[in-house]
Amino acid sequence: MAVDYTVIAVYLAGMLAMGWWGMRRARNKSEFLVAGRRLGPWMYSGTMAAIVLGGASTIGGVGLGYRYGLSGAWMVLTIGLGLLALSVFFSARIARLKVYTVSEMLDLRYGGRAGVISGVVMWAYTLMLAVTSTIAYATIFDVLFDLDRTLAIVLGGTIVVAYSALGGMWSITLTDMVQFVVKTIGVLLLLLPIAVVKAGGFAEMKERLPGDYFAPLGIGGETIFTYVLIYTFGMLIGQDIWQRVFTARDDRVARWGGTVAGTYCLLYAIAGAVIGTAAKVMYPDLASADDAFATIVKDELPMGVRGLVLAAALAAVMSTSSGALIACATVANNDIWSRLRGLVTTGGERHKEADEVKDNRAFILIMGVAVIAVAIALNDVVEALTVAYNLLVGGLLVPILGGLLWRRGTAAGALASVAVGGLAVTGLMAAYGILATEPVYYGLAASLTTYVVVSLCTRPTDAAVLAAWRARLAGHAPGDRDAPETAATGTTPAHG
Numbered sequence: 043m044a045v046d047y048t049v050i051a052v053y054l055a056g057m058l059a060m061g062w063w064g065m066r067r068a069r070n071k072s073e074f075l076v077a078g079r080r081l082g083p084w085m086y087s088g089t090m091a092a093i094v095l096g097g098a099s100t101i102g103g104v105g106l107g108y109r110y111g112l113s114g115a116w117m118v119l120t121i122g123l124g125l126l127a128l129s130v131f132f133s134a135r136i137a138r139l140k141v142y143t144v145s146e147m148l149d150l151r152y153g154g155r156a157g158v159i160s161g162v163v164m165w166a167y168t169l170m171l172a173v174t175s176t177i178a179y180a181t182i183f184d185v186l187f188d189l190d191r192t193l194a195i196v197l198g199g200t201i202v203v204a205y206s207a208l209g210g211m212w213s214i215t216l217t218d219m220v221q222f223v224v225k226t227i228g229v230l231l232l233l234l235p236i237a238v239v240k241a242g243g244f245a246e247m248k249e250r251l252p253g254d255y256f257a258p259l260g261i262g263g264e265t266i267f268t269y270v271l272i273y274t275f276g277m278l279i280g281q282d283i284w285q286r287v288f289t290a291r292d293d294r295v296a297r298w299g300g301t302v303a304g305t306y307c308l309l310y311a312i313a314g315a316v317i318g319t320a321a322k323v324m325y326p327d328l329a330s331a332d333d334a335f336a337t338i339v340k341d342e343l344p345m346g347v348r349g350l351v352l353a354a355a356l357a358a359v360m361s362t363s364s365g366a367l368i369a370c371a372t373v374a375n376n377d378i379w380s381r382l383r384g385l386v387t388t389g390g391e392r393h394k395e396a397d398e399v400k401d402n403r404a405f406i407l408i409m410g411v412a413v414i415a416v417a418i419a420l421n422d423v424v425e426a427l428t429v430a431y432n433l434l435v436g437g438l439l440v441p442i443l444g445g446l447l448w449r450r451g452t453a454a455g456a457l458a459s460v461a462v463g464g465l466a467v468t469g470l471m472a473a474y475g476i477l478a479t480e481p482v483y484y485g486l487a488a489s490l491t492t493y494v495v496v497s498l499c500t501r502p503t504d505a506a507v508l509a510a511w512r513a514r515l516a517g518h519a520p521g522d523r524d525a526p527e528t529a530a531t532g533t534t535p536a537h538g
Contacts, residue, residue, distance in 0.1 A: 046349030047187075051232035053353040057205050057360065060216040064209025070400035075142050075372055077289040083429060085219060091306045092218035092225070094121055094277065096362025097178030098427060100229065100355055101335045103311060107318020108334035111255025115315035120269040122278025122307030129300025132446065134293035136284060138517040144442065145377040145408035146279050149516055151445040153507040159457060161377025163437040163464050164281050168370035170415065170430035175363035176417035177200075177426065181336065182356050195417050198359070203410030206364045207235070207403050209251075211289060215365045221357030225310075228354025232347055233339065234313045240342050241320035243477035250323050271486070272431045279442045281432060282369040293517075314454050367413060371405040379405070425476045436467030436485030440493045448497075449508065455497030463489025491508050 068074040081089070099118045106114030141147055145161040179198030180191040189197070205213045241247050247255075254260045277283055290296035321334040324342070328334060337350050420426055440463065442455035467485035474480045 045345045046352065049346065049349030050353055050356070053356065054201055056062060056220060057201060059362035060220065061205025061208040064205070064213030064216050066209075067212040068210045068399060071142075071402065073212060074399045074402055075368070076285065076407075077211040078333065079137075079140070079217050079289060080291040081215065081289045081299075082291060082304070083295050083299045084213060086286075086290050086295050087302040087306070088213045088222040089218040089289070089299055089423070090125070090283075090303035091310075092222045092357075092361035093282060093286055093365035094125055094303070094307060095225065095310055095358055096175050096361075097175065097181075097355070097359035099307075099310065099312065100225070100358040101178065101332060103314030104318040104321065104335040104338075105331040105333075106261070106321050107315035109318070109331040110261045111251065111257070111319050111322070112312075113258055113260035114318055116261055116266050116507045117269050117273065117310040118311030119308060120155040120273040120313060121268075121277060122304045122311060123270070124304075125275035125283075125300060125307055127274065128278050128283065128287070129297055131303055133287050133290070133300050134279065135446065135515050136287045137290050137293055137296040139514050140288075141255050142285070142288065143373055143377050144237075144279065144284055144438070145373065147284075147373070148441060148445060148456060151507075151511050152441075152451070152456050153501075153504060158378060158381050159460050160438060160441070161373050161381070163433055163460060165370060165373045165378060167430045167434040167438075168281055168366050168424050169416070170433070171280075172363055172370055172409075172413040173420060174427045174430065175359050175366060176413050177420060178359045181332075181354075182352060182359065184336075192418050196414060198356075199363075199417065202360055202363045202367060203407065206367050207406040207410070210399070210402065211285070211368060214368060215289065217364065218361050221314050221361045224350070224357045225354045225361075228351040228357075229317075230310070230313050233351050233354075234317055236343060236347075237317045237320035237338055239406040240338075241323040247319060247323050251288035251319065255319055255322070264479070268482070271482060272428075272435055275435050275439050276431045279438055280369075282365045283375055285369050285372065286365070300404070301371055339395040355437065367410055368406060370413070371402060371409045374409055375405040384441060428476055429471065431472060431481045432467045432485065433464060436489060437464035437481055439463075439486065440489040444493055445496075446472070450497055450502060451493065451505050452497045452500045453495045454500040455495075457495040459489045459493035464494040 067078075072078050077463065095118070103114065103118045106117055108114070136147070139147055139150065141150065143161070144164055145158075150162050176199045177197055180194040181187075183189045183194035183197060184191070187194075204215055209216075238244065238247075242250075259266065268305045287296055287300070290299065317338065318331075318334050321328075321338045325334065325337055328337060335355065339348055339355075345352055437460050441451070444451040444457065444459075463485050466488040467481045470481035471478070472486055
């Protein structure tokens with residue numbers, strides 16, 4: 043394993059080096075949180091694909107392929123479909139808003155009264171999302187070094203917190219690009235063909251496995267519908283995803299770059315399911331389906347290649363973890379802490395000067411420690427991920443999409459919807475169980491009903507607020523102090 047260890051060590055050292063280099067570019071709040079809003083199509087597509095394809099999509103996607111065959115691709119397929127829908131229908135408008143968080147968007151749309159409550163819900167989602175990725179380090183480092191679970195979580199989490207805190211979104215963007223390349227080579231170009239060949243080819247796989255393994259809907263219609271509800275809609279409203287949209291330099295990059303990333307996700311989904319199906323042929327009696335990825339990598343790949351593929355799995359986990367971490371810290375600082383201290387107005391502008399990069403860096407460190415601690419305490423990745431998406435979809439889907447699509451929606455309706463949906467999902471998870479489908483179904487229905495009824499029973503949103511909202515959607519942001527300095531000098535900034 044010496045060669046494999048060397049590959050992994052070089053990869054981890056490279057992540058830290060990227061963090062250090064990114065620190066030189068993160069000179070202000072815009073650079074630190076949204077990479078100066080100037081990513082070009084190549085970097086935007088790569089970093090967007092990296093953030094949505096994490097450990098659950100890689101290790102979990104292969105595990106679903108092992109359990110259900112080709113229909114195991116549906117979880118990651120719904121993620122890709124959500125990213126495509128976001129990119130085609132909403133990303134251009136989102137990018138024009140020139141905000142930092144989803145809660146700031148809600149404030150602009152509804153008149154500045156939804157920030158803290160929606161921020162708390164979004165913070166809980168991003169925290170649990172970061173926790174799920176951090177837990178996954180234990181699986182990968184166990185295969186690599188046979189490390190104790192707690193030590194593995196601390197090691198992986200510390201590296202992600204370090205490079206994220208150093209350069210913020212610039213560091214994360216640079217590391218994500220490396221991770222995107224590593225994942226593409228490791229999973230799509232190496233592990234996929236090797237797994238199929240080792241399993242004897244598709245003809246042998248079809249002969250040795252039941253026909254259900256090759257049925258498109260073998261996983262079940264209800265499961266697919268739940269995936270759509272949670273992951274496709276979750277892609278439309280998550281702070282971790284929106285924060286990447288904010289990095290696009292213009293509408294075209296946000297739309298077409300996201301479309302490329304979504305298409306890549308669809309290919310990645312099919313690859314994971316095929317790898318898992320091949321693993322079922324080679325190892326029909328694994329104790330856990332989630333062991334399929336690690337087993338096939340450890341036993342079937344030659345040295346060096348094995349290290350690169352494990353680095354690909356590590357890249358998948360790190361990209362999601364770092365994206366969720368900076369989203370969690372951004373929400374905690376901008377939407378909760380700063381608002382509670384009275385340091386910002388409803389539009390997000392500070393009343394007094396402060397070292398904004400230092401503040402956000404400190405929150406990344408604080409949230410990073412919290413994520414590592416919670417990850418050590420929890421064992422079940424699926425439960426943590428389910429809690430995250432149930433809270434997100436049940437609490438925030440309706441007021442966010444309602445604000446974008448329904449003019450009659452009001453601040454009172456949005457606040458009531460967040461409160462009722464969030465509480466309903468939480469209570470129903472306690473009653474039915476975290477993994478049950480009822481919490482998100484009934485919670486979403488309660489949120490939608492509350493939003494419509496309360497909005498219709500309250501005074502419409504002030505015309506001046508709606509006029510300002512339409513102006514921002516059209517890209518006419520007043521006093522946009524986040525534009526790159528080069529825009530004023532007429533020089534051309536360096537793009538991705």
